[in-house]
Amino acid sequence: QVQLQESGPGLVKPSETLSLTCTVSGGSISGNYWSWIRQPPGKGLELIAYSYYTGNPYYNPSLTSRVTISVDTARNQFSLILSSVTAADTAVYYCARLVDRPTVAFDYWGQGTLVTVSS
Amino acid sequence: QTVVTQEPSFSVSPGGTVTLTCGLSSGSVSTSHYPSWYQQTPGQAPRTLIYNTNTRSSGVPGRFSGSILGHKAALTITGAQADDECDYYCVLYMGSGIYVFGDGTKVTVL
Numbered sequence: 568q569v570q571l572q573e574s575g576p577g578l579v580k581p582s583e584t585l586s587l588t589c590t591v592s593g594g595s596i597s598g599n600y601w602s603w604i605r606q607p608p609g610k611g612l613e614l615i616a617y618s619y620y621t622g623n624p625y626y627n628p629s630l631t632s633r634v635t636i637s638v639d640t641a642r643n644q645f646s647l648i649l650s651s652v653t654a655a656d657t658a659v660y661y662c663a664r665l666v667d668r669p670t671v672a673f674d675y676w677g678q679g680t681l682v683t684v685s686s
Numbered sequence: 687q688t689v690v691t692q693e694p695s696f697s698v699s700p701g702g703t704v705t706l707t708c709g710l711s712s713g714s715v716s717t718s719h720y721p722s723w724y725q726q727t728p729g730q731a732p733r734t735l736i737y738n739t740n741t742r743s744s745g746v747p748g749r750f751s752g753s754i755l756g757h758k759a760a761l762t763i764t765g766a767q768a769d770d771e772c773d774y775y776c777v778l779y780m781g782s783g784i785y786v787f788g789d790g791t792k793v794t795v796l
Contacts, residue, residue: 604787611789612724612732612775625783661731671720671779672737679731 569594571662571677579656579684585649589662589677592643596620600665601638601645602673605658613658615647617665652684688712690778692788698766698795706791707758708776714757719778721759723752726790727772735774736761763793771795 575587589601602617616636618624624636635648649656659679666672689711698704708721715721717739724732734743736752739759749765759778763770776788 612726612787614785614787617785665785666737668720668779670738670741671777671785672722672734672743673724673732673777674734674737674743676731676733 569664569675571664571675573660573662573677573680575660575680575682577681577683579652579682580686581653581684582651585647585652585656585682585684587647587660587662587680587682588644589646590642590644591664596638596640596643596645600667601636602663602665603636603647604661604663604673605656606661606679607655607658612661615649615660618645654684656682657684658682688780688786690776690786690788692774692776692791694789695792695794698763698770698793700766700768700795702766703762703764704766704793705755706761706763706774706776706793707755708760708778708788709758710778715754715759715778717754719759719780721752721754722777723750723759723761724775724777725772726775732775766793766795768795 570592572590579585603615616626618636633650638645661679662677663673664675691709723736726732740752751762753760773790775790
């Protein structure tokens with residue numbers, strides 16, 4: 568059973584950089600796509616970015632200038648960097664495995680980590 | 687920019703049937719959008735219910751089914767239970783590697 572676990576600081580100051588890591592266990596990070604999804608308090612889900620394990624990332628156009636996703640196959644981890652954060656970036660951040668066509672699904676999810684942007 | 691539309695809320699009686707839909711602000715949803723559906727209870731991560739329009743994820747009860755109804759993707763809950771009271775999100779593949787979440791539907795069972 569594949570399991571994902573997010574880690575990183577729960578509080579980030581405005582204008583600083585948010586950095587999160589997702590550790591994958593119970594399966595290999597190779598051969599798959601990996602994604603970051605966020606959910607502001609009381610709101611819906613938003614895809615931030617995803618990447619194949621070898622690279623070729625996709626970024627949400629509304630965030631592309633501030634986001635980087637990277638995959639570390641040696642550590643079975645992938646990471647998210649979001650720069651110049653504001654209060655609008657306060658959200659629960661989920662990592663998830665994305666299964667791409669012909670089967671399309673975000674099939675395994677982490678439990679989520681709340682990141683608050685505040686001074 | 688095309689928006690994925692869902693009903694904001696729906697109410698269903700225990701044992702009743704409810705159909706949630708997932709549409710596009712412009713155009714029709716087809717199997718080529720690979721509709722998938724996710725269930726989220728408060729404070730929990732989303733859980734995959736349906737993918738590829740109508741394939742139930744492992745362990746998902748048979749009362750959940752997916753389909754294309756008219757020009758939208760649909761999630762039907764047949765025989766709703768109290769545990770089904772939560773939020774439901776759809777995701778559509780828009781081509782060119784783009785996946786878009788709908789805003790979600792809050793289902794109340796009463």
